[in-house]
Amino acid sequence: SYVLTQPPSVSVGPGQTARISCGGNNIGSKSVHWYQQKPGQAPVMVVYDDHYRPSGIPERISGSNSGNTATLTISRVEAGDEAEYYCQVWDSGSDHYVFGTGTKVSVL
Protein backbone atom coordinates (compact mmCIF):
# COMPACT_ATOMS: atom_id res chain seq x y z
CA SER A 1 0.00 0.00 0.00
CA TYR A 2 1.06 3.57 -0.64
CA VAL A 3 2.85 5.31 2.23
CA LEU A 4 3.10 9.03 2.97
CA THR A 5 5.80 10.18 5.37
CA GLN A 6 5.79 13.50 7.23
CA PRO A 7 8.16 14.89 9.86
CA PRO A 8 6.61 14.56 13.33
CA SER A 9 7.10 18.21 14.18
CA VAL A 10 8.09 21.60 12.84
CA SER A 11 8.82 24.60 15.04
CA VAL A 12 8.89 28.15 13.75
CA GLY A 13 8.90 31.67 15.15
CA PRO A 14 6.03 34.11 14.58
CA GLY A 15 6.31 35.82 11.22
CA GLN A 16 8.60 33.15 9.84
CA THR A 17 7.89 30.49 7.23
CA ALA A 18 6.98 26.90 8.04
CA ARG A 19 7.50 24.19 5.46
CA ILE A 20 5.93 20.77 5.98
CA SER A 21 7.05 17.93 3.74
CA CYS A 22 5.07 14.90 2.63
CA GLY A 23 7.15 12.17 1.06
CA GLY A 24 5.85 9.38 -1.16
CA ASN A 25 7.03 7.31 -4.10
CA ASN A 26 6.59 9.51 -7.20
CA ILE A 27 4.07 11.62 -5.31
CA GLY A 28 4.49 14.28 -8.00
CA SER A 29 2.29 12.15 -10.25
CA LYS A 30 -0.58 12.31 -7.76
CA SER A 31 -2.82 15.09 -6.48
CA VAL A 32 -2.02 15.98 -2.89
CA HIS A 33 -4.42 17.50 -0.41
CA TRP A 34 -3.69 19.02 2.99
CA TYR A 35 -5.75 19.24 6.18
CA GLN A 36 -5.27 21.31 9.31
CA GLN A 37 -6.46 19.91 12.63
CA LYS A 38 -6.41 22.09 15.73
CA PRO A 39 -6.62 20.44 19.17
CA GLY A 40 -10.08 19.11 19.93
CA GLN A 41 -11.40 20.03 16.48
CA ALA A 42 -12.20 18.21 13.25
CA PRO A 43 -9.80 18.51 10.32
CA VAL A 44 -10.26 21.30 7.79
CA MET A 45 -9.02 21.11 4.21
CA VAL A 46 -6.53 23.91 3.54
CA VAL A 47 -5.10 22.88 0.14
CA TYR A 48 -6.48 20.60 -2.56
CA ASP A 49 -5.06 19.34 -5.85
CA ASP A 50 -1.49 20.26 -4.83
CA HIS A 51 -1.89 24.04 -4.60
CA TYR A 52 -5.51 25.25 -4.68
CA ARG A 53 -7.00 26.86 -1.58
CA PRO A 54 -10.64 26.42 -0.55
CA SER A 55 -12.64 29.55 0.08
CA GLY A 56 -11.64 31.21 3.33
CA ILE A 57 -8.12 29.83 3.50
CA PRO A 58 -5.55 32.66 3.60
CA GLU A 59 -3.06 33.17 0.80
CA ARG A 60 -0.28 32.66 3.37
CA ILE A 61 -0.94 28.94 2.98
CA SER A 62 0.34 27.38 -0.23
CA GLY A 63 1.24 23.98 -1.62
CA SER A 64 3.59 22.46 -4.16
CA ASN A 65 4.30 18.95 -5.39
CA SER A 66 7.14 17.49 -7.42
CA GLY A 67 9.16 14.31 -7.61
CA ASN A 68 8.93 12.39 -4.35
CA THR A 69 7.93 15.30 -2.10
CA ALA A 70 4.91 17.53 -1.65
CA THR A 71 5.24 20.62 0.51
CA LEU A 72 2.82 22.77 2.46
CA THR A 73 4.18 26.25 3.11
CA ILE A 74 2.80 28.62 5.73
CA SER A 75 4.20 32.12 5.37
CA ARG A 76 4.13 34.80 8.06
CA VAL A 77 3.24 32.21 10.66
CA GLU A 78 0.79 33.24 13.39
CA ALA A 79 -0.02 31.66 16.74
CA GLY A 80 -3.34 30.52 15.26
CA ASP A 81 -1.48 28.29 12.79
CA GLU A 82 -0.47 25.93 15.58
CA ALA A 83 -2.05 22.63 14.60
CA GLU A 84 -1.46 19.16 13.23
CA TYR A 85 -1.21 19.05 9.44
CA TYR A 86 -1.91 15.97 7.33
CA CYS A 87 -1.29 15.31 3.65
CA GLN A 88 -3.55 12.94 1.74
CA VAL A 89 -3.66 11.25 -1.67
CA TRP A 90 -5.90 8.82 -3.48
CA ASP A 91 -4.07 5.62 -4.40
CA SER A 92 -5.33 4.52 -7.81
CA GLY A 93 -3.90 1.03 -7.42
CA SER A 94 -6.10 0.18 -4.46
CA ASP A 95 -8.82 2.86 -4.79
CA HIS A 96 -7.98 3.73 -1.20
CA TYR A 97 -7.38 7.09 0.40
CA VAL A 98 -4.10 7.52 2.26
CA PHE A 99 -3.20 10.06 4.92
CA GLY A 100 0.29 11.07 5.90
CA THR A 101 1.59 10.52 9.40
CA GLY A 102 0.92 14.10 10.43
CA THR A 103 3.13 17.03 11.41
CA LYS A 104 2.65 19.15 14.51
CA VAL A 105 3.45 22.78 13.84
CA SER A 106 4.49 24.72 16.93
CA VAL A 107 4.87 28.48 17.00
CA LEU A 108 7.69 29.48 19.33
Added chain:
Amino acid sequence: EVVVVESGGGLVQPGGSLRLSCAASGLTFNEYLMHWVRQVPGKGLVWVSRIFGDGTGAIYEDSVKGRFTISRDNTRNTVFLQMNALRAEDTALYYCVASREYYYMDVWGKGTTVTVSS
Protein backbone atom coordinates in the same frame (compact mmCIF):
# COMPACT_ATOMS: atom_id res chain seq x y z
CA GLU B 1 -23.45 25.85 4.32
CA VAL B 2 -22.82 22.11 4.21
CA VAL B 3 -23.01 20.47 7.63
CA VAL B 4 -22.60 16.82 8.58
CA VAL B 5 -23.47 15.48 12.03
CA GLU B 6 -22.51 12.03 13.26
CA SER B 7 -24.34 9.98 15.87
CA GLY B 8 -24.52 6.44 17.18
CA GLY B 9 -21.19 6.09 18.93
CA GLY B 10 -20.87 4.49 22.32
CA LEU B 11 -19.39 1.71 24.41
CA VAL B 12 -19.63 -1.82 23.05
CA GLN B 13 -18.07 -5.12 24.06
CA PRO B 14 -15.54 -6.89 21.84
CA GLY B 15 -17.37 -8.89 19.20
CA GLY B 16 -20.37 -6.61 19.37
CA SER B 17 -21.99 -4.36 16.78
CA LEU B 18 -22.75 -0.67 16.41
CA ARG B 19 -24.31 1.41 13.66
CA LEU B 20 -23.11 4.95 13.10
CA SER B 21 -25.25 7.51 11.32
CA CYS B 22 -24.33 10.75 9.62
CA ALA B 23 -26.94 13.34 8.65
CA ALA B 24 -26.01 15.93 6.05
CA SER B 25 -27.64 19.26 5.28
CA GLY B 26 -27.07 22.23 3.01
CA LEU B 27 -26.15 20.12 -0.02
CA THR B 28 -27.58 18.08 -2.86
CA PHE B 29 -26.82 14.87 -1.06
CA ASN B 30 -26.72 12.46 -4.00
CA GLU B 31 -24.01 14.59 -5.64
CA TYR B 32 -21.57 13.90 -2.79
CA LEU B 33 -19.32 10.99 -2.05
CA MET B 34 -19.36 10.16 1.64
CA HIS B 35 -16.46 8.83 3.71
CA TRP B 36 -15.81 7.60 7.21
CA VAL B 37 -12.41 8.43 8.69
CA ARG B 38 -11.27 7.44 12.17
CA GLN B 39 -8.72 8.73 14.63
CA VAL B 40 -7.42 7.17 17.80
CA PRO B 41 -6.90 9.95 20.37
CA GLY B 42 -3.40 11.35 19.98
CA LYS B 43 -2.83 9.48 16.72
CA GLY B 44 -3.27 10.19 13.02
CA LEU B 45 -6.17 10.06 10.59
CA VAL B 46 -7.12 6.75 9.00
CA TRP B 47 -9.57 6.47 6.13
CA VAL B 48 -12.14 3.71 6.74
CA SER B 49 -14.69 3.61 3.93
CA ARG B 50 -16.27 5.48 1.02
CA ILE B 51 -19.53 5.34 -0.91
CA PHE B 52 -20.58 7.11 -4.10
CA GLY B 53 -23.54 9.46 -4.34
CA ASP B 54 -25.76 6.84 -5.98
CA GLY B 55 -24.98 4.24 -3.33
CA THR B 56 -22.51 2.26 -5.40
CA GLY B 57 -18.73 2.20 -5.10
CA ALA B 58 -18.47 1.06 -1.49
CA ILE B 59 -14.91 0.30 -0.54
CA TYR B 60 -13.08 -0.34 2.73
CA GLU B 61 -9.73 -0.09 4.43
CA ASP B 62 -8.24 -3.56 4.76
CA SER B 63 -8.57 -3.94 8.53
CA VAL B 64 -12.35 -3.39 8.45
CA LYS B 65 -13.19 -5.21 5.22
CA GLY B 66 -15.75 -7.94 5.86
CA ARG B 67 -16.74 -6.44 9.23
CA PHE B 68 -17.95 -2.92 8.35
CA THR B 69 -20.61 -1.97 5.81
CA ILE B 70 -21.23 1.54 4.50
CA SER B 71 -24.62 2.49 3.07
CA ARG B 72 -26.72 5.58 2.46
CA ASP B 73 -30.32 6.69 2.27
CA ASN B 74 -30.56 9.56 -0.16
CA THR B 75 -34.19 10.22 0.82
CA ARG B 76 -32.98 11.05 4.33
CA ASN B 77 -29.62 12.63 3.44
CA THR B 78 -27.97 10.09 5.72
CA VAL B 79 -25.03 7.73 5.49
CA PHE B 80 -24.46 4.77 7.78
CA LEU B 81 -21.58 2.63 8.96
CA GLN B 82 -22.60 -0.77 10.26
CA MET B 83 -19.75 -2.12 12.38
CA ASN B 84 -19.77 -5.80 13.32
CA ALA B 85 -17.27 -8.06 15.09
CA LEU B 86 -15.79 -5.02 16.79
CA ARG B 87 -12.29 -5.19 18.24
CA ALA B 88 -10.46 -3.10 20.81
CA GLU B 89 -8.40 -1.59 17.99
CA ASP B 90 -11.57 -0.15 16.44
CA THR B 91 -11.78 2.25 19.38
CA ALA B 92 -11.56 5.74 17.89
CA LEU B 93 -13.31 8.97 17.04
CA TYR B 94 -15.18 8.37 13.78
CA TYR B 95 -15.58 11.30 11.40
CA CYS B 96 -18.11 11.49 8.59
CA VAL B 97 -16.89 13.46 5.58
CA ALA B 98 -18.75 14.79 2.54
CA SER B 99 -16.86 15.20 -0.73
CA ARG B 100 -17.87 16.88 -3.98
CA GLU B 101 -14.86 15.44 -5.73
CA TYR B 102 -13.46 11.94 -5.91
CA TYR B 103 -9.98 12.61 -4.59
CA TYR B 104 -10.26 14.78 -1.48
CA MET B 105 -12.48 15.38 1.55
CA ASP B 106 -14.37 18.65 1.75
CA VAL B 107 -16.57 18.86 4.79
CA TRP B 108 -15.95 17.08 8.06
CA GLY B 109 -18.29 16.44 10.93
CA LYS B 110 -17.24 16.74 14.56
CA GLY B 111 -17.10 12.98 15.01
CA THR B 112 -18.66 10.34 17.21
CA THR B 113 -16.68 8.23 19.66
CA VAL B 114 -16.65 4.44 19.55
CA THR B 115 -15.16 2.55 22.49
CA VAL B 116 -14.75 -1.22 22.30
CA SER B 117 -14.05 -2.61 25.73
CA SER B 118 -15.26 -5.26 28.15
